[in-house]
Amino acid sequence: xxxxxxxxxxxxxxxxxxxxxxxxxxxxxxxxxxxxxxxxxxxxxxxxxxxxxxxxxxxxxxxxxxxxxxxxxxxxxxxxxxxxxxxxx
Numbered sequence: 640x641x642x643x644x645x646x647x648x649x650x651x652x653x654x655x656x657x658x659x660x661x662x663x664x665x666x667x668x669x670x671x672x673x674x675x676x677x678x679x680x681x682x683x684x685x686x687x688x689x690x691x692x693x694x695x696x697x698x699x700x701x702x703x704x705x706x707x708x709x710x711x712x713x714x715x716x717x718x719x720x721x722x723x724x725x726x727x728x
Contacts, residue, residue, distance in 0.1 A: 674705050684728055685718075 681700055688695040691702065700718070703711055721727040 670706075677705050 681703075685700050689698045689700045691699050693699075698714070698717075700714075703714070708715055718727070
């Protein structure tokens with residue numbers, strides 16, 4: 640239960656990082672740090688199962704571009720919905 644709550648908090652932070660990325664007032668360094676944090680969160684908690692080889696539930700998060708989330712908006716919405724409802728992790 641504690642791990643799930645921690646991961647859900649991580650995804651909330653992930654969304655905050657996305658907002659930082661697209662904020663016009665954020666610096667280039669802040670954007671780079673946000674991208675690194677996002678990638679680390681996904682790599683540690685999601686890509687273990689949702690990679691190109693396993694594609695659990697038909698989803699791979701392995702090669703997504705974190706600096707262009709709009710291109711995969713429907714996938715990210717699906718991920719967030721699963722986390723928010725407690726279906727993932």
